[in-house]
Amino acid sequence: MGIACRSTGVQHMTSNNASIEIRDLYKIFGKSPAQHVDAVRSGMTKAELAKVHGQILGLNNINISMPAGKIQVVMGLSGSGKSTLIRHINRLIEPTSGSIMIDGRNVLDMSELELREFRRNHTAMVFQRFGLLPHRTVIDNVTFGLEVRGVEAAKSRDTAMGWIDRVGLSGFETRYPNELSGGMQQRVGLARALSNNASILLMDEAYSALDPLIRTDMQTMLLELQTELEKTIVFITHDLDEALRLGDQIVILRDGSIIQQGDSQDILLRPADDYIERFVKDVNRGRFIKVDAIMESLLQSESRSLPKLKSGLTLETAAKELTNSSYDSAFVTGDGGRPLGLISLRQITAALSSGAVA
C-alpha cells in the first residue's frame, strides 16, 4: 500500500519545542518502593533488591535528553524496563522518584486534571497490540482522541479522513478492526495518534507484532511522515536493526539501567560493553554505518583527482560506488561538493568486518 501525498484536512505543527528531559528517574515495583530508593542510589543492584527486599527494580537512575522533533529510540530486551520508561512520559506508570520535564513542565508534578489535559493535547500513543476499540469502525477509532478532547464531530471526522488517507487506508473507514490485518490495524493506531496533532508521539513496540516486510514498510512510512511532521517521537523496540534505522538517538537499557546512549554510529562503532557488542555483531553494518563516521579528516588541501562520495552515504553504497570506479579511495563531500574527508576501500572493509576503528 503506497502512501498518498495529499494532506487534506491535516494540520501540521508549526513549531515543536517539546523536548523531553528525564532526570534521576527511579522506579521500584513493590509494596514500599519509596523506602528503597536510597539503597538503590547508593549502589544496590536489581538482583540484591529482589533477593533482600522482594522488590523489583524497574528503572535505575535514568537520565535522557530527548531532543524536540527527533526520533529517540529506547532499545532493550524484555525486562529491560523500556516499556516502563515510555509509560512514565505520559505517567501511565507513577515513578518512585525523579523528574520528567516537557516544555518547562514536570509531568510528575501535574494534578489529575492537568495530566488529563496534557495527555489529550500533547501526547499520543501507539501500542504493540494496537489498543484499538473493537466495537468501533476504523474512522471512529481514529477520531477517538479528538472525541475525548471534545472536538466537534464533523471537524474531527475531516481530520481523521485526512490521516486515514495518509496512512493508506482510504476505503477502509467503515471496517472494523478485526476485519483488518495486523499491519493495517497498526496503521489505524498510527492514524489515531497522528489525528491528535500532539507534539509528542509515544510508540511502544509499535511494530514488534508485525511481519518483517510489513514492519519495514511501516518504518519507511514513519520516516517519511517524520521529515514533514518533525514530532518528538519516542520509539521503543527490542530490535537493533529497527533502532538503527529509525533512531536519531538511541538509548540501550538493560535491567532498568542505561548502558549506552548515542546515535547509530556510536552504537555500531563504539559499543559500550560486551553486551552491546553481542547485539551489534549480527547487524548488517554496511547498511547503517555512514562514511562520515570512519573517514579521515583532510590534513592539507588535497590536489589528487579522486571520485566523490556524498556525506551521509552508507558504507554499503560507498563500497559499491568505489568498486565500480577504478580508484581505491575517495573524497567525502558535503554541501556544494566541498571535500570533508578522505576514505579508502581498505577502511571501509575494516569497518564492515569489525568495530575496530581508530
Added chain:
Amino acid sequence: MDWLFRFPQLDPEFLLAVKRAIDGALKALTRGYGQSIEDFFYPLQRVLIFFESTISNAPWPLVVIALAVIAWFAARRWAVVAAVVGTLIAIGLLGLWQDAMKTISLVFTSTIFAIAIGIPLGILMNRYKRVGGVMQTVLDVMQTMPPFVYLIPVVMLLGIGRVPGFIAVVIYAIPPIIRLTDLGIRLVDKEVLEAADAYGCSRSQKLWKVQIPLAMPTIMAGINQTIMMALGMVVIASMIGVQGLGLNVLQAIANQYFTQGIFNGFAIVGIAIIFDRISQAYGHRLQKHRGAAHD
C-alpha cells in the same frame, strides 16, 4: 455421655424470645408503617398494572407482531422470529393466552427494574473494591437462599399481590446482572484501557466509551440469566398471589391436575425460550466484531 448425642443448643426459651422479638418488630413495623410503605410502592403498582393491562388488553395479533418485530431487530434471523411466533400461537391454542400475557408482563417489568438497578450496582462493585467484597458475599447469600424465604418478609410488609411478588422476583433475579456487569468490566483488555488513559479519558469517558461497550456481551449474558431467574421466580411468587401461568401450576399441584400442570409448564418453557433466544441472539450480534484479529 448424654451431652455427646445432644448438640448443646441455646436455651429454647431464649431462641423463642429472639424469634418473637424479630417477628414482633417486623409486625410492629408493618402495623405502624404499613400504610406508608404501601403508599410508597403505589406508583410501582400503577406501573405494573399499566403494563399488565396494556399487554393483556391489546389485540392478540398485535402482540404477536410486536414480539416478532422485537425478535427480528434483536436477532436479524428469520428462524428466531418463526420460533417466537410459533410458540405464541401454541400458547394461545392451549387456552393460556391471558395467563401467559400476565406472566410475560411481570417478567418484562421485573427484568427492566433488575437491569436498571443491577448494572449501576455492578459498576460500583467494580470501581470500589471494598464495596465489591461486601457485595460479593451478599450476592452469594442471595443466590443460595431458598427463594421461598424471600416471600415471607415481603408478604409481611406488603401483603399479597402484584407488588410484593414483583419485589421478590427482582430480588431473586438481580444477582447475575450485578455479577456479570462487574465481570464484564474486569475482562476488558488491559491495553485498550491503557489506550483510553493515554488519550486522556476521564473516568466517565472511559466507562461509557470503552468499558461498558466492551463489557456488553458479558452484560447481555447476565441479562439473559436474570430473565430466566425472573421467569422461575414468577412461578414461585404465585404463592403470594401473583397471577398468570404460575398460579395455574400451583392449582394443578394442589388438586393433582396433571394435564393442567403440564400445559402450563410447557407454556412457561415456551416463554423462557422466547426470551432466551431473543436476548442471546442480541448478545451474539454484539460480539460480531469482538473476534481476534486475523492476520
